[in-house]
Amino acid sequence: MEKKLDELLRHALTPEEQPDFRLNREILNQAKEMRYMKRKTMKRLPAAAVVAALVLGAGSLTAFAAWKYLTPENVAQEMNDSQLAEAFLSEEAVLVNETQSYGGYDVTLLGIISGENLSKYRHSDGMTDKTHNDRTYAVVAIARSDGAPVVQEEAEFFVSPLIGGYNPAHYNAASMHGGYTEMVEEGILYRLVECDTVEILADHDLYLCISDGNFYNVQAYCYDRETGAISRNAEYEGLNALFDLRLDAEGADPAKAAEYMADIWTEDTGISEDKLNIGLDETFAVETTTGNEMGAQAAEYALQFVGNPYAWGGDSLTEGADSSGFTRGVYAHFEISLPHSSREQRQQGYEVEGLEDALPGDLIFYETPAHVAVYIGDGKIVHALSVAGEICVSEADFDEIAMIRRVWEGE
Numbered sequence: 001m002e003k004k005l006d007e008l009l010r011h012a013l014t015p016e017e018q019p020d021f022r023l024n025r026e027i028l029n030q031a032k033e034m035r036y037m038k039r040k041t042m043k044r045l046p047a048a049a050v051v052a053a054l055v056l057g058a059g060s061l062t063a064f065a066a067w068k069y070l071t072p073e074n075v076a077q078e079m080n081d082s083q084l085a086e087a088f089l090s091e092e093a094v095l096v097n098e099t100q101s102y103g104g105y106d107v108t109l110l111g112i113i114s115g116e117n118l119s120k121y122r123h124s125d126g127m128t129d130k131t132h133n134d135r136t137y138a139v140v141a142i143a144r145s146d147g148a149p150v151v152q153e154e155a156e157f158f159v160s161p162l163i164g165g166y167n168p169a170h171y172n173a174a175s176m177h178g179g180y181t182e183m184v185e186e187g188i189l190y191r192l193v194e195c196d197t198v199e200i201l202a203d204h205d206l207y208l209c210i211s212d213g214n215f216y217n218v219q220a221y222c223y224d225r226e227t228g229a230i231s232r233n234a235e236y237e238g239l240n241a242l243f244d245l246r247l248d249a250e251g252a253d254p255a256k257a258a259e260y261m262a263d264i265w266t267e268d269t270g271i272s273e274d275k276l277n278i279g280l281d282e283t284f285a286v287e288t289t290t291g292n293e294m295g296a297q298a299a300e301y302a303l304q305f306v307g308n309p310y311a312w313g314g315d316s317l318t319e320g321a322d323s324s325g326f327t328r329g330v331y332a333h334f335e336i337s338l339p340h341s342s343r344e345q346r347q348q349g350y351e352v353e354g355l356e357d358a359l360p361g362d363l364i365f366y367e368t369p370a371h372v373a374v375y376i377g378d379g380k381i382v383h384a385l386s387v388a389g390e391i392c393v394s395e396a397d398f399d400e401i402a403m404i405r406r407v408w409e410g411e
Contacts, residue, residue, distance in 0.1 A: 069097075069108055069110060069141040069188065069190075070110075070141070070185065070190060071088070071095075071110065071111070072088040072093065072095070072110050072111035072113075072139040073085040073086070073088040073089050075110070075139045075183075075190045075192055076088055076137075076139070076192060078183060078185075078190075079181050079183070079192055081119050081120055081121060081192075082120070083118065083119055083120040084118055084119040084120070084137060084192075087113055087115065087118040087119075087137075088111060088113060088137075088139075090113075092113055092115060093111055093112070093113040094111060094112050094113065094246075094247070095110070095111045096109045096110065096111055096112065096243070097109070097110055097111070098243060100241040100242075100243070101145055102232075102238075102239050102240055102241055103212060103236075103237065103238040103239030103240065104144065104145050104146065104239070105142055105143065105144060105145055105239050105241075106142075106143045106144075106145050107140060107141070107142050107143075107210045107239070107241045108140060108141040108142075108143075109138065109139075109140055109208055109210075109243045110139040110140060110141055111138070111139050112136065112137065112138040112139075112208070112245060112247075113136070113137050114134075114135070114136040114137075114197045114198065114199035114247070114251070115134070115135075115197075115199075116133050116134045116135075117133050118135060118137060119135070119137070119194070123135065123177060123179060123194065132177050132196055134196065134197040135194050135195065135196060135197055136161060136194065136195055136196070136197045136198045136199065137192065137193070137194045138159070138161070138192075138193050138194075138208060139190065139191070139192050139193075140159055140190070140191050140193070140208075140210060141188050141189070141190055142155070142157060142188070142189040142190075142191065142210070143187070143188045143189075144187070147187075148187070149184070149186075149187025149188075150184060150187060150188060150189040151184075152182065152183075152184045152189060155189055156212060156213055156214050157189075157191065157210060157211065157212060157213075157239070158173075158209070158210070158211050158212075158213055158214060158215055158216060158217065159173070159180065159191055159193045159208070159209070159210050160172040160173035160174070160176075160178060160193070160195070160208070160209055160216065161173065161176070161195060161198045161206060161207065161208055161245065162206070162207040162208070162209050162221075162230050162242075163198065163201050163204050163205075163206060163207075163261075164204045164205030164206065164207070164228045164229060164230060165204055165205075165228030166204075166228070166261060167223055167225075167389075168209070168216060168221060168223055168230055169216055169218050169223070169310075169386060169387050169388065169389040170264075170387050171261065171264060172209075172216045173193065173195045174215065174216065175264050175387075176195040176196045176198075176264065177195060177196050178193065178194065178195035178196075179193075179194055179195075180192060180193040180194065196260070198245070198247070199247055199251040199252070200251070200252060200253040200256050200257040200260065201252065201257045201261075202247040202248060202249050202250075202251045202252040203249050203252035203254065204228075204252075205228070205229065205230070205244075206244070206245035206246075206247060207230055207242050207243060207244060207245060208242070208243040208245055209221060209230075209240070209241065209242050209243075210239065210240075210241040210242075210243075211238070211239050211240045211241070212238045212239040212240075213312045213313065214312070215312050215386055216386065217238075217240070217311075217312055218309060218310050218311070218386070218389035218390075219233060219236055219309060219311050219320055220232070220233055220236045220238065220239075220240035221233055221240060221242065223389075230242070275394055275395035275397065275398035276385065276387065276388060276392070276394050276398055277385070277388045277392045277393070277394060278380075278392075278393055278394060278395060279393070280303075280380070280393055284378065286299045286300045286303070286360045286376055286377055287360060287377050287378075288360075289359065292359045292360065292361065294334060294361065294408045295359050295360050295361020295362065295406070295408055296359075296360045296361060297334065297361075298330055298331060298333075298334055298360075298361040298374065298408075299360035299361045299374055299375065299376040299377065299382070301330055301333055301334075302326075302330045302374045302376070302382045303376060303382055303393075305317045305318070305326075305382075305391050306382060306390075306391050306392060306393060307390055307391065307392075308320070308321075308390060308391045309389065309390055309391075310322065310384045310385060310386055310388065310389050310390050310391065311325075312386065313325070315328055315329050315340055316329065317329040317330070317391075321384045321391070322384055322386070323342055323371045323372045323373065323383055323384050323385070323386075324338075324339075324340055324341055324342040324345055324372050325340055325384065326374075326383060326384035326391060327342075327345065327363055327372050327373070327374055327383075328340050328345075330374060331407060334408075336407060336408060338407065342365060342370045342371060342372040343370055345363060345365075345372055345405070345407075346365055346403055346405060348363075348405060348407045349363075349405045349406045349407035349408070350405065350406055351403060351404065351405055351406075352404040352405065352406055353404075354404070355379070355396055355397070355401060355404065357404075358375045358396075358404050359375070359377075359406070360375055360376050360377045361374065361375065361406075361408065362374075362375040362404050362405065362406050363375070363404065363405045363406075363407060364381050364396055364401055364403075364404055365401070365402045365403040365404070365405070366399045366400065366401060366402055367400065367402045371383070371399075373394070373396075375396065375404070376393070379395060379396050379397070380393055380394070380395060380396060381393070381394055381395075381396045382394075
């Protein structure tokens with residue numbers, strides 16, 4: 001079996017031509033069979049194939065990934081989705097097997113497929129119970145570069161398609177009814193991600209990002225608002241892989257795509273996009289009232305950081321902060337200590353009845369997702385907003401308010 005596999009790999013690594021669909025499938029099925037036999041030799045390529053890979057350089061990454069990792073259909077099967085596994089065996093599936101290494105991780109995009117009713121599991125959103133049947137599925141493998149096993153409980157990754165011409169902070173898996181399942185085998189984390197189909201946007205530049213953290217990381221990637229291009233931030237020190245998704249442009253449906261993208265925020269998230277990032281009139285001023293001097297000062301102080309970057313997990317008012325890191329940093333200036341957690345900040349101070357009773361400096365909390373902002377008066381807030389990628393001013397009712405708290409003494 002190993003001899004035959006060596007021969008197949010040598011053919012696959014020949015630079016003059018690409019292996020056809022059947023040859024790719026035979027290679028992967030041979031590797032799959034050896035993996036499930038649990039033979040010790042399956043953990044590495046036979047010597048002849050390793051030499052061939054070294055000689056051929058980057059062109060060998062596809063075959064190496066196909067040998068080292070489970071195949072997309074293997075992963076789907078392990079996720080108890082035999083229907084999706086069969087779909088990944090079809091010629092409609094795109095087997096990529098490209099590996100990128102950043103931030104101490106080797107991440108591999110194994111394969112991707114789009115279509116209707118590919119999975120036996122149906123996705124419905126929790127707000128409308130609407131079922132989404134036309135989906136894109138991608139399988140990725142994430143391994144530690146140092147060979148240490150990935151610990152699933154400690155690993156936090158964000159995997160999402162991104163669309164050229166659309167701000168990735170707004171348009172990503174989180175807003176495209178995305179979800180995922182994952183597992184760890186032999187120290188490698190496999191994630192099966194899904195979202196609404198991106199095939200209708202195949203006439204755009206399409207990408208798949210894999211970064212550290214639970215949300216889209218605006219520090220990890222660059223978005224050119226003029227050209228619509230999305231790229232890695234080369235100065236980012238963490239994980240920020242970015243794969244090109246080369247889908248068949250014939251699958252594009254511009255009319256359907258335009259309608260879908262127009263509705264993605266207003267209808268599906270319940271968030272009013274036109275209230276997210278607004279400008280302040282030059283005459284705007286934070287109102288100071290008796291007993292609210294500190295709150296007004298906090299609101300004024302917070303406003304000076306508008307335009308500075310959002311950073312998940314950050315608490316720097318100049319270099320990057322998330323929502324609770326921002327409010328924590330603002331009040332630290334006034335020697336008021338707040339935890340770096342929006343949910344824990346809800347326990348600070350005392351509750352204010354409603355927005356009509358709110359004063360500048362109050363903390364405004366939201367549920368979906370957990371979020372906190374500083375009220376500045378006149379129905380407006382300042383906050384570190386992930387979808388804007390920066391600290392910005394918004395209308396306080398851009399989303400449903402869950403709670404208002406006052407964290408300084410005095411009423």
